[in-house]
Amino acid sequence: MNAVGYTAVAGQIVAVTAGAPLLTGWMRQVRARLEGRAGAGVLQPWRDARKLLRKEPITPAGTGPAFRAAPALLVATTVVTAALVPLLSTDTPVSGHADLIVVVSLIALGTLALALAGLDTGTAFGGMGASREMTVAALVEPTILLSVFALSIPAGTTNIPAIVTGAVDEPARLASPAGLLAVAALAVAVLAETGRIPVDNPSTHLELTMIHEAMVLEYAGPDLALVELGAQMRLTLLLGLLSSLFVPWGIATTGSWAALAVALVLLAAKLVLLGAVLAAAEVFWAKVRLFRVPELLAGSFLLALLAVTASYFLTGAS
Amino acid sequence: MNGGLYTQLLDLACGLFLLAAVLVLWVRELAVIVRIFALQGIALAALAVLLGAHEQRWDLIGVGIGIGLLRAGVLPYLMRRALAAITADRQRYGTAVAESRETQPLVNVAASLLTAALLTLLAYAVARPLTELNPTPATRALPVGLAVVLIGFFVLVTRRRALAQVVGFLLLDNGITATAFLATSGVPLIVELGVSFDVLLAVLVLQILTTRMREAFGTTDIDDLRELHD
Numbered sequence: 026m027n028a029v030g031y032t033a034v035a036g037q038i039v040a041v042t043a044g045a046p047l048l049t050g051w052m053r054q055v056r057a058r059l060e061g062r063a064g065a066g067v068l069q070p071w072r073d074a075r076k077l078l079r080k081e082p083i084t085p086a087g088t089g090p091a092f093r094a095a096p097a098l099l100v101a102t103t104v105v106t107a108a109l110v111p112l113l114s115t116d117t118p119v120s121g122h123a124d125l126i127v128v129v130s131l132i133a134l135g136t137l138a139l140a141l142a143g144l145d146t147g148t149a150f151g152g153m154g155a156s157r158e159m160t161v162a163a164l165v166e167p168t169i170l171l172s173v174f175a176l177s178i179p180a181g182t183t184n185i186p187a188i189v190t191g192a193v194d195e196p197a198r199l200a201s202p203a204g205l206l207a208v209a210a211l212a213v214a215v216l217a218e219t220g221r222i223p224v225d226n227p228s229t230h231l232e233l234t235m236i237h238e239a240m241v242l243e244y245a246g247p248d249l250a251l252v253e254l255g256a257q258m259r260l261t262l263l264l265g266l267l268s269s270l271f272v273p274w275g276i277a278t279t280g281s282w283a284a285l286a287v288a289l290v291l292l293a294a295k296l297v298l299l300g301a302v303l304a305a306a307e308v309f310w311a312k313v314r315l316f317r318v319p320e321l322l323a324g325s326f327l328l329a330l331l332a333v334t335a336s337y338f339l340t341g342a343s
Numbered sequence: 344m345n346g347g348l349y350t351q352l353l354d355l356a357c358g359l360f361l362l363a364a365v366l367v368l369w370v371r372e373l374a375v376i377v378r379i380f381a382l383q384g385i386a387l388a389a390l391a392v393l394l395g396a397h398e399q400r401w402d403l404i405g406v407g408i409g410i411g412l413l414r415a416g417v418l419p420y421l422m423r424r425a426l427a428a429i430t431a432d433r434q435r436y437g438t439a440v441a442e443s444r445e446t447q448p449l450v451n452v453a454a455s456l457l458t459a460a461l462l463t464l465l466a467y468a469v470a471r472p473l474t475e476l477n478p479t480p481a482t483r484a485l486p487v488g489l490a491v492v493l494i495g496f497f498v499l500v501t502r503r504r505a506l507a508q509v510v511g512f513l514l515l516d517n518g519i520t521a522t523a524f525l526a527t528s529g530v531p532l533i534v535e536l537g538v539s540f541d542v543l544l545a546v547l548v549l550q551i552l553t554t555r556m557r558e559a560f561g562t563t564d565i566d567d568l569r570e571l572h573d
Contacts, residue, residue, distance in 0.1 A: 197351065202358025323453040324369050330460045331361065334467055338474070338486045339354040 029280040033114035036289060041107040041265070044293070045257035046070035048264075048300050055304040070257065077250035085243050088145050095142030096244070096251035102135040103258040112265045113288045114277040115186035125173050125183040129166060132218070132263075135255065136162050143240030154239025157315070161224065161236065164322035165217045168329045172210040175203045175332035176270060185270075192273045199271060203336035206328050208271050213325035215267055217318075219260040222307040224318055227256075234312065261296065264303075268295040349397050350480040356393060357484040359386040360521060361463070364491045364514055367498060368455045371445045373506050377422045380510050384414030387517055391524055394481060398528060406535045410520070413539050418513060418546055425550045426506060429557055449501045459494050466490035473526070481525050488522030491515075505553045505563040509546060516542050 050067040057064030084093060109123040109131075136158060143155035177183045179198050180191040192198055199205075217224040220237040230238050241252045269276060275291035277284035313321055363383035367376050388411030395403030430443045448455065466489035474482050495515030502508055520538070523530050530538075556563055 197347075200351065200355075202354050202362075205358065206362070320451075320453045320456075323456045327365060327456045327460045331365065331463060334463055334486075335354075335358055335361070338467060338470075338483050339357055 027118065027280075029282060029285060030114065030117045033117050033277065033285055033288075034108050034119060036285065037110070037112045038104055038107050040112065040289065040292065041258055041261050042104065042254075044296065045254065045261040046074060048261050048296055049257045051297060052300045052304040055301050056308055059305060059308045070253070074250045074254060077253075078247050080246035082246045082248060084248070085146060087147060088243070091138075091141040091145040092243070093248075095138040095145075096248045096255065098138040099135045099255035100251055100258065102131045102138075103255055103262055106131045107258070107262050109185075110262065110266050111186040111189050111269055111276060112262075112292055114280075114285060115190045116278060116280050117186075120186040121184070123185045125170065125177065125185055125188075128185060128266075129169050129173075132169075132259070133162065133166055135259065136218075139237075139240050139252070139255075146243040148243065150235075150239045150242050154236055154242075157236045158240060161217055161318065161322065164319060164326060165214050168210055168214040168322065168326045169218070171326070171329035171333055172207040172214065173270065175207040175329065175336050178203075178333065178336045185266075189269055189273045189276060190278055192270070193276065193278060201336070202339050203332045204271070206332035206335060208267075210325045210329035210332060211267055211270070213321065213328075215263045216303075217322060217325075219263055220256070221260075221303065222310050223313045223321060226312050234315065264296055264299050265292065268292075268299060349393065353390065353393050353397075353480055353484065356386050356389040357487045357521075357525075359383075360390065360517075361487045361490060364494045364518070365456070365459050367510060367514060368459050368494065369452065371452070373426055373443050373445060373504060374423070376445075376507060376510055377419050377426065380422070380513060381415045381419040383514070383517055384416075384418070385411060387411075387414060387521055390521060394524055394528055400528075402532050403528070406532055409535075409539065413543065414513075414517065417543065421546055421550055422506060422509060425553055428554065429506075429563060445502055445504050445507050448503060448507075455497065455501060458497060462493040462497060463490040466493055481528065485522065485525050488518050488525050491518030491521060494518075503564050505549070505556060505565055508565060509549045509553075512545070512549070513542065 047067055047070070050065075050070045053069070054064040054067055106128055109119055109128055111117070111120060111123065114120075140155040140158050140162075143151035143158070145151070173185070173188070174183070176188050176192070176198070179195075180188045182188065213223075216222070220227055225236040225238075226234065227237065229235060230242075237256065241249070244252050272295060275288055275295075277288040360383055363379050363386060366379045370376060370379070388407050391407030391410055392404050395401070395405075395407055426443065450458065463486070467486040470486040470489050474485055476482075492515055495511050495513075495518050498511030498514055499508055502511060516538075520535075553563055556565075
């Protein structure tokens, strides 16, 4: 059992790290095809990373340790979170530590590291991006916490593997109003946290609108490769978390090799599907004006809060 | 009907009912607000039909269907007609967009969403002693009705367009009806008929009032109604 558990943890880390650029490439490819372009291929983010890694590391003059540590910190927090969150199996040696609050604070730590790096460069864009990112993050973190709390109330614990196991046993929990509201709230929060289209546009460098890109403008070479890998991994991780919480079927709940293999295949299938849906939706959406973003996030916070209150007064089949 | 399925469907109807009220606060397009109101009417009708089916009272199912026809069919139709009249008139001056949107509510959208959250919590706190008297799935959903009443009041006081105010008034009424259903498993048919005709009449009168306002001021912004004339 222990061997299977450790393999599951290693599998999650490898799947998120290696799969993240592929997922991004896949989403760009879907988007390109829908827009009538040929697209660069699914492997393009890996090729970009290889090109960047070969370059000479350069840091701008006057930047301090915050700037240099941020890419590594971003990737490191994401790797730890990937090990904790039940993407493949709920029965791992670390599943006892996979508390909701730990996971959210690890994600927030990565955001904070990047924002500090943006401030550290001392350029106008870095500071602007950092301030915007913190505005968004301040609204997103409570939303993520609340929407998962709505699911943790029926489970009676904030331990994410326990929530997922409970949902596998009782699918009725997810079809309740609380579950549905929580899905909507968490989906908006994930879009905002990963800087996808209604909140931020990942493919432009327009100075007036960018959030994430503004913070990382000064990075080059291997550091830039790490920052991009970190952003891609966060997207993969959060989409994986979303699918684990709301479509938990197929995740291994016992320590058997066959279940683990099935879980890996199903995780890939869910992520590919979710990525395709997200990319297709992005073709039809426009980016929301920056001053409208708090409105969108307040709405998703409200949905999360309603999910929590609804799980009190609409307590399902009891 | 089996108990688990009944509870789940009832919860879904209540959730949809509450969500529709919140969405009215979120969107600005008046046409979309009317459509969301129709959706809420369907949720309310489903609530009544579910309660009727659970207690096997045919009159309650009849009331539910009647409510569905009135609140998801007739009232949205009337409001859509009023909206079309307003915008068609303004098209000539190129201000139709300003007239068909709730552009400047007295409380901005983000703040009103947060207020809606607080109102829901308040409704939950207030309804708790009532629920404890007889905790069934229906009475446990009582806060939903109260929350919609409070949100309806909030829409009434913060929105400026006459049509948005009508929707606020109807939200309030939907909330009262839902509370009656959930707390007492339905009011007698004759009372419900009286209330429904009352609401229909109120909307007709408000529609005429909206038209008159537009003729007098050229806009449906109720801030222009500052003083009474004889």
